[in-house]
Amino acid sequence: MKDLYQQLENEQIGKIRLNEPLSKHTTMKIGGPADIFVEPNSIESLEKTVRLIREANVPFRVIGRGSNLLVNDEGIRGVVIKLGKGINHLEIEDEILRVGAGYPMVPLATIMSKKGYAGFEFAGGIPGSVGGAVYMNAGAHGSDISQIIIEARVLYPDGTLKWVSKEELNYSYRTSALQFDNGICVEAKFQLTKGDSEKIYADMQSFKDYRHSTQPYDMPCAGSIFRNPLPQHSGKLIEDAGLKGYKIGGAQISELHANFIVNAGGATAENVRDLIAFIKNTISDKNAIDLHTEIEIILPQESN
Template sequence: MDNLLNELHGSDVGKVKEKEPLATHTTIKIGGPADIFVEPASVDNLVKTMNIIKNYDVPWKIIGRGSNLLVADEGIEGIVIKIGKGMDHLEINGSEVRVGGGYSFIVLANVLSRKGYSGLEFAGGIPGSVGGAVYMNAGAHGSDISKILKKARVLFPDGKVEWLSKEEMKYSYRTSVLQKERPGIVIEAVFELTPGNLEVISTEMKKHKSYRRETQPVKPCCGSVFRNPLPDHAGKLIQDADLKGFSIGGAQISELHGNFIVNNGNATANDVLSLIEHIKTTILERNGIQLHTEVEFL
């Protein structure tokens, strides 16, 4: 590991740290340290980082802005690569938008809505990065990434970089080809938006933001915990089971929305995992429905 660390430092790929606490990089504020933490300063430096890693037998993991993510209390063995600053460029050419994987998804929605572009109104309250949103087909309010994506530029573990069309991404509910068939890192995306009425777009954005403020917690959380078992909704199932407010350790099911688990200040990853298992068992016994997590556990 020391040789790898020295090579990363010597290659000037960006920020390189040892034993970086990942609680500072997740929205739920939970997570032990990464053996090595790298935040590449550019796409080229990300490619360089991956090429260096290939020469060492160490596990690696990509993170973005830390939403939909639960990191083990013990931390993560190997390397964690954060797609953030240096990979957050934005180019607007008419209705076509090219944006880096490290760009904030909420900020992107706000910037484009103020310019009168329609298509990202649903994203006004979705945390995380563009890369993460494209990777998992993020969505809300009846829309998602698949409705606006034109193509995504993906870095694969062998160092190859490809543009994948929307069709090649094989989108379905909160899923893409990158999650199972072809694991890869979204380094940038091209969206096709529609010029619209600024007042209408602004009203729609405000409506979605107000809904989120009224129905979703402000305390540290990881976002929606479970995928909706359509046509049912996880939050409704959990609410009907009288589980809202139930807690284990420092982790609590939000009193505002059943599909959110909040960190009351001292929650551990094990607290959250125990709460997740309790919810799954309760809903299976009560409704005969097997809930599946949307949050990713590292």
């Protein structure tokens, strides 16, 4: 591991840290250390990083803003690559937006709406980054990434870097092909529409305000915990079961929105996992419905 760290340092690929606490990089503020933590300063640096990791036969995992992620308390062995400031380019031409995977969704939605480009209004309250949104087909308010994406540039574990069409991404509810082939979205192109900037911004802001008034983003959380078992909604099922406010350790079902688990203070990943299991068992017993998590849960010793 020390040899790999030195190789990465020599390549000057960006920020590199040993034993970096991942609680600093998840919105739930939970997670043990990564053996090596890397934040590449460009797509080219990301390519070099993945190549060196594969040559060293070391496991690795890619994260964005950590908004849909529960990292175990023991941390992650190997390398954690964060797509952030080095991969956050943005350009728009003829209503086509090209943007890096590290660009955060909320500022992106705000900027596009102020410039009079429609399409990203739904993302005004989504706390993740573009790469994560493409990966999981993030959505809200009746829209999602699949409705505006043209193609994504994807880096595969074998080093292949190529543009992948919307059709090849095989989108469905909160799902894409990237979740099955370990593809890393490094940038994407979106089809937007020029319109009235005041109306577009007002629509975006109303969506953002609604999310902030109905969801507990003032507390450390990971977004919606469960997928909706349509036509049912997980939050309503959990609320109707009388579970709002229920706690295990420092993990609590939000009093504001029952499909959110918040870190009420000192929560561990084990607390959250136990609370998730309790919710699933309760809803299964009461409603004969199996809930499935929307967040990604990294278990101890799990790797690529």
